[in-house]
Amino acid sequence: MAFTWQSIYRAGNSLEAHTLKGLLEHAGLRVRLTGENLGSAAGELPADVVEVMLWVPAEETAQAQQLIASYEKGNLQGWRCRGCGELNEGPFDWCWQCGADRPDD
Ligand SMILES: [Zn+2]
Structure with a gap:
């Protein structure tokens, strides 16, 4: 264990x-x-x-x-979620608000 x-x-x-x-x-x-x-x-x-x-x-x-x-x-600029429009922190590969995947672009 x-x-x-x-x-x-x-x-x-x-x-x-x-x-x-x-x-x-x-x-x-x-x-x-x-x-x-x-x-x-x-x-x-x-x-x-x-x-x-x-x-x-x-x-x-x-x-x-x-x-x-x-x-x-250094992927630190935020990205906008396509699902809910939330602005997310750079390192995260999913939206903290709705759980949608980060867009590839
Ligand atoms: Zn979202």
């Missing part, structure tokens, strides 16, 4: 880590973060320089890497 966890990404800060965690979890993946708040605990480093590792179960690595790759593409 234990997963083999695979580290797939080193995030530069907690915000990025949580953004990616949300992206992967939205796609149905299980995600763990490690390393968070190490700096704060030490009382020396500001939180924004703490590196956070993302981990996923080994069998979900390929899917997770694909999602992160599309995130890293």
